[in-house]
Amino acid sequence: MFLLKSKYPExxxxQGRKISKKISISKKNLVNKFYNQISLDREIIRNHESANISKKISLxxxxxxxxxxxxFGNGxxxxxxxxxxxxxxxxxIEVYLNGIAKVLATILNLKLKNIILSNLNCFYFLNAMPIKSVDKIFIINPDPWIKKRHNKRRLMSFKIIQLLRSIIKSKHSIYMTTDSKNYLEDTRDLLDEYRENFGExxxxxxxxxxxxxxxxxxxRKxxxxxxxxxxxxx
Ligand SMILES: C[S@@+](CC[C@H](N)C(=O)[O-])C[C@H]1O[C@@H](n2cnc3c(N)ncnc32)[C@H](O)[C@@H]1O
Structure with missing residues (x-):
């Protein structure tokens, strides 16, 4: 994974807060050894790089x-x-590498077979998902970016909502929680503005x-x- 990340940093x-790049040697070894087995990052990047951006991954x-x-934060x-x-x-999907490593360790300990992890910016993952293939999507307390000048860093943009709506099987299956009233209102504004595309x-x-x-x-905080x-x- 570290090779992929240094070859294709984009x-x-x-757009977000600086995440500490520090990761312990043991976590790094764990990621190096096992991450590719439970991730589809390579396939997604390969599709993008081959100019076949619309090619979907097989699940x-x-x-x-x-x-x-x-x-997912700490998972x-x-x-x-x-x-x-x-x-x-x-x-x-989580860009915070320590979160990936932590969840990976538990997956291995408990021998869980039903998790796929991705450290990619979620845009690339969502873009590679087949249309109407997902039952539920959870976005639990995304970074609120309260300051007006930081609002553009928010996860919930027109582009992301459009992708979410295209890959979900049925309406009312995308769940976002937040403690930021302002984030809630801005997301509602987007949904209202494009009601015809996004629905109720x-x-x-x-x-x-x-x-x-x-x-x-x-x-909980x-x-x-x-x-x-x-x-x-x-
Ligand atoms: C405020 S934290 C919430 C974490 C967790 N859901 C919780 O409630 O404890 C938001 C998380 O979203 C991740 N994140 C932000 N933008 C992302 C993106 N474009 N793709 C994937 N993860 C992202 C951040 O790394 C961060 O861990």
């Missing part, structure tokens, strides 16, 4: 459902899902009984501060 770069066919989590929710639903495939959405404030409440480190957690489904 696929791994993204394993032995799972009942295909789910994606974008920006808590991704792993919990994969353990709870062994008949479903979970694709985790639902929005609400989650409570303790909601399945997606308190499921990640970032969410916000909850401890007394913030509301919003759920947007489209």
């Amino acid at each position: 696929y791994y770069s993204y 394993p066919t032995n799972f009942n459902k295909i789910n994606i989590e974008i920006g 808590e929710f991704l792993l919990k899902n994969a353990i709870s639903y062994p008949d479903e495939l979970f694709i985790g 959405y639902n929005v609400g404030i989650m409570s303790k009984n909601d399945k997606l409440y308190g499921i990640s480190k970032y969410q 916000a909850i401890e501060k007394g913030e509301k957690i919003y759920l947007l489904t489209f």
Whole structure:
């Protein structure tokens, strides 16, 4: 993976906060040895480089459902899902390398066979997914980028929403949670503006009984501060 990353840095770069490149030797060895076995990065980059940008990846066919989590952080929710639903495939996309290494270690320890990991900027992965192939997509508390001048770094752009909508099988299966009212409103504005393309959405404030409440480190940090957690489904 490190070879791919140094040869094709553009696929791994993204508009965001600087992520420490420091990774322990043991984690680096782990990634070097096992990452390519459970990632499709090579195939995705190869397709792009061969000017066949629209060529889609082939996915394993032995799972009942295909789910994606974008920006899984330390992988808590991704792993919990994969353990709870062994008949479903979970694709985790995360640019934070330490998160990838951490999840990889657990996958190997628990011998999980239903996770695919990607360290790519999610745009490239989503672009390579077959149309209407995904059952559920989760985006749990994406970086809020509160300052106006940083808003353009946000994950939820027209381009990404368009991709998400094209690869999902049915409506209301894309779940985004956030503690940022401003991020929520801006995403709603995008969905409203392009309602004809993106369809209807639902929005609400989650409570303790909601399945997606308190499921990640970032969410719990916000909850401890007394913030509301919003759920947007489209
Ligand atoms: C605020 S953190 C939330 C992490 C986790 N979902 C949680 O709630 O604890 C957002 C995560 O999204 C990842 N991320 C941001 N932009 C991304 C992109 N374009 N592709 C993949 N991951 C991305 C970041 O590396 C970061 O780990």
